[in-house]
Amino acid sequence: MAQINPSILSADFARLAEEARAVEGADWLHVDVMDNHFVPNLTLGVPVVEALARATETPIDCHLMIEEPDRWAPRYVEAGAGSVTFHVEAAAAPVRLAREIRAKGARASMALKPATPIEPYEDLLPELDMLLIMTVEPGFGGQAFLDIMLPKIRRTRELISKHGLELWLQVDGGVSAETIERCADAGADVFVAGSAVYGTDDPAAAVRMLRHQADEATASAGWACAH
Numbered sequence: 001m002a003q004i005n006p007s008i009l010s011a012d013f014a015r016l017a018e019e020a021r022a023v024e025g026a027d028w029l030h031v032d033v034m035d036n037h038f039v040p041n042l043t044l045g046v047p048v049v050e051a052l053a054r055a056t057e058t059p060i061d062c063h064l065m066i067e068e069p070d071r072w073a074p075r076y077v078e079a080g081a082g083s084v085t086f087h088v089e090a091a092a093a094p095v096r097l098a099r100e101i102r103a104k105g106a107r108a109s110m111a112l113k114p115a116t117p118i119e120p121y122e123d124l125l126p127e128l129d130m131l132l133i134m135t136v137e138p139g140f141g142g143q144a145f146l147d148i149m150l151p152k153i154r155r156t157r158e159l160i161s162k163h164g165l166e167l168w169l170q171v172d173g174g175v176s177a178e179t180i181e182r183c184a185d186a187g188a189d190v191f192v193a194g195s196a197v198y199g200t201d202d203p204a205a206a207v208r209m210l211r212h213q214a215d216e217a218t219a220s221a222g223w224a225c226a227h
């Protein structure tokens, strides 16, 4: 079944605990950490992730858009994140970092910005639990989905199949009722959605609707999710 991870970046930051609970039933709560260096925006850090982990039963999927992830990612596992994503463009030693995240008890995930190809990282895939393909330039919610990322999603799904991996394939940016089916058809199985969930009157219903759309598209495409 497709996983839907609402992005807290599109929530009301003055009511974070309430907004986190508004999407219980989602698979993971996606938490965007931005440092104003790796991306031109500043959001939240370790203490807020700790507070969110206490506030909701939904596991935390932490996306680090920061410099020096080798130094910081382990702190987010300690803060309670069940999955930690670092950007390969920022990591000094991605294999060592993925192993450290796993050793500390979280799922290890690596993200690629739109201009970063997957092919140089084929040999790293067995070290990961999830690969995140950004479908917008990281930094802000509410941007338009980049259709030109669909071939990269498709090629990544082929690599996952070729190596027989159970790696999850996440997409993030501009995912909505209008775009989720194309992502699922191309091979994504984990979908981050910010404005398409928190921009509605009923975030929990939006999660269910997106999941249904993704599942239908995956079934027609004929490949099976690893979860």
Ligand SMILES: O=C(CO)[C@@H](O)[C@H](O)COP(=O)(O)O
Pocket: 007, 009, 010, 030, 032, 063, 136, 137, 138, 139, 140, 141, 142, 143, 172, 173, 174, 175, 192, 193, 194, 195, 196
């Ligand atoms: O990482 C990011 C942005 O850099 C995302 O997680 C956004 O928060 C997604 O928001 P929408 O594009 O779905 O509104």
